[in-house]
Amino acid sequence: MSESNVTATGEPEVSAASSAGTRRLAMSVYRWSLLVFLAAGVVQIFLAVLGAFRVLHGAGDSALDPHRTLGFTMGAMALIVLILALIARAGVRAISLAVLLVLLTSLMQSLLATLADNHVIFGAFHAADGLLILAIPAYLYFWSGRQTSQ
Numbered sequence: 001m002s003e004s005n006v007t008a009t010g011e012p013e014v015s016a017a018s019s020a021g022t023r024r025l026a027m028s029v030y031r032w033s034l035l036v037f038l039a040a041g042v043v044q045i046f047l048a049v050l051g052a053f054r055v056l057h058g059a060g061d062s063a064l065d066p067h068r069t070l071g072f073t074m075g076a077m078a079l080i081v082l083i084l085a086l087i088a089r090a091g092v093r094a095i096s097l098a099v100l101l102v103l104l105t106s107l108m109q110s111l112l113a114t115l116a117d118n119h120v121i122f123g124a125f126h127a128a129d130g131l132l133i134l135a136i137p138a139y140l141y142f143w144s145g146r147q148t149s150q
Helices: 016-056 061-087 092-115 120-149
Strands: none
Touching (some): 016 061, 061 092, 092 120
């Protein structure tokens, strides 16, 4: 290694090219995580409807267990999306929306589902919040694609 690639502390400099390559890789992983989250959201809607119809046919409250389990998993996935947005340096907008995604999946969905046990209007808000939860990663996916192509 030549002396021009070593800093005053004796450590090698990180080249701009390798830094850009790492950022590109992080952005790619971030974008893929958004797609996985969206696919999980489609499955989540399917499980909610399946569970609701099973409840109507006498299956009991446990019919919604797969929906609940995937919902908690999506909360963890939202946290991973946030971490990847930070690593990829996706920008203030993307990071802010990822924080909102974490709050909506981890806090708001559980709160609305619990409140729906006593007032059905909160069940409707639970569903509307679910659609908003899917809109955020869809927006972030398409927006991040525009950012990487520029």
